[in-house]
Amino acid sequence: MAEAAIIDLKREDLFIPQYVDLRNRYAQLLLSKPVTVAETKAWLLRESVEVRCLIEEDVLVGAVVLYLNKDGEVAFFVKEPKKEVGSQLLRLIEKVAAEKELGSLWAWVLTTNLAAQRTFLRNGYRLEKECSKKYNDQVLNGLIYRKMI
Numbered sequence: 001m002a003e004a005a006i007i008d009l010k011r012e013d014l015f016i017p018q019y020v021d022l023r024n025r026y027a028q029l030l031l032s033k034p035v036t037v038a039e040t041k042a043w044l045l046r047e048s049v050e051v052r053c054l055i056e057e058d059v060l061v062g063a064v065v066l067y068l069n070k071d072g073e074v075a076f077f078v079k080e081p082k083k084e085v086g087s088q089l090l091r092l093i094e095k096v097a098a099e100k101e102l103g104s105l106w107a108w109v110l111t112t113n114l115a116a117q118r119t120f121l122r123n124g125y126r127l128e129k130e131c132s133k134k135y136n137d138q139v140l141n142g143l144i145y146r147k148m149i
Contacts, residue, residue, distance in 0.1 A: 004061065004085075006092060009051035010044050018060035019053060026077040029113060031135040050100075052092045054085060064089035072102040072149075076116075086119040097149050106146040108133065120145040 009019055017037055024034040035043075043049065048069035054062045062078040062085040074093055078085040097105050108131065109116045121127070125145035132139050 004054040004056050007053050007055055009053055015060050016040055019063055022077060022079055030075060050096050054088060061085055062089050064093045066093050066096055072097055072105045074105050074107050081115050087123050090123045094149060102149055104146050104148045106144055108142045108144055111141045111143060
């Protein structure tokens, strides 16, 4: 993998369209609807979110979101799985969480999303509990992973 640049999406809005494209590919796993560039620009104005991205040769290869208003919930998504980008993203957001003086980070992961589960476990997150969520009139089974910072 080429050397990746780290960006704060709030400060590098040139990459917002790529972020939106990648994020929308993961909308179902994120239990959300697709978003637009305009909606994302407005969302990034909130102090309750932090977004870091990895950029390789002007291509956004992954992003991680920290929801400060959700007690340190994190979500990440990558352009190409199995390239350790998820691990890099988690390390990045853990630094941001430490700067924000959060005690821990956590994520809710679908039980069927084995790749994300492996990434969280490899990076020191522990399985805390099973927990279902209702989305689009469906009950979805998930797991909560947590890491103390």
